[in-house]
Amino acid sequence: MKKVLLFLAACLAAQLYAGGTPARSRKMDAKIKLETATLAGGCFWGVEDILRALPGVTDPVVGYTGGKTENPKYEEVKTGKTGHAESIELRFDPAKISYSAILDMFFKMHDPTTPNRQGNDVGTQYRSVIFYHGEAQKKEAEAAVKRAQASGRWKRPITTEVVPAGKFWPAEEYHQDYLKKHPGGYTCHYIRD
Numbered sequence: 001m002k003k004v005l006l007f008l009a010a011c012l013a014a015q016l017y018a019g020g021t022p023a024r025s026r027k028m029d030a031k032i033k034l035e036t037a038t039l040a041g042g043c044f045w046g047v048e049d050i051l052r053a054l055p056g057v058t059d060p061v062v063g064y065t066g067g068k069t070e071n072p073k074y075e076e077v078k079t080g081k082t083g084h085a086e087s088i089e090l091r092f093d094p095a096k097i098s099y100s101a102i103l104d105m106f107f108k109m110h111d112p113t114t115p116n117r118q119g120n121d122v123g124t125q126y127r128s129v130i131f132y133h134g135e136a137q138k139k140e141a142e143a144a145v146k147r148a149q150a151s152g153r154w155k156r157p158i159t160t161e162v163v164p165a166g167k168f169w170p171a172e173e174y175h176q177d178y179l180k181k182h183p184g185g186y187t188c189h190y191i192r193d
């Protein structure tokens with residue numbers, strides 16, 4: 001019996017050392033129902049940096065969406081000719097943070113009143129967009145736009161588009177976690193009260 005227990009302990013240790021997770025943990029992870037949010041609000045580096053810090057947000061990926069070009073690359077997107085916006089797609093745990101709370105932060109971190117522009121970044125690739133995943137997100141996005149306009153934070157009308165999410169193309173690896181890799185790097189995003 002002692003040999004069996006030692007063998008089982010060794011197998012479990014080997015699995016954990018190899019990066020695996022015990023079956024019980026995998027079942028618990030599978031029970032967490034994560035949702036997806038896709039947003040564009042200027043250069044994706046700053047959007048990713050702020051949203052990644054929110055409790056309940058996981059797996060942020062910067063990329064391109066909203067255009068017609070298949071499998072776009074940064075060199076194409078930066079011309080503004082692909083129709084894509086620099087975007088972030090993230091997963092979140094609605095038990096820890098609501099979609100509405102993410103959207104409210106989104107409206108605090110960028111200027112949603114400047115069409116096709118954030119700070120020095122100009123072009124359709126820098127437009128403000130909420131790409132909704134389903135009817136419930138569409139309603140929440142429309143309500144968030146109204147809340148932001150009614151807040152008095154913005155003197156001009158909000159120009160943020162609310163459109164269905166389409167194919168999301170992850171950006172090149174050097175764009176992922178950019179401001180983590182390059183602290184103090186370029187961003188035009190900050191949280192406005």
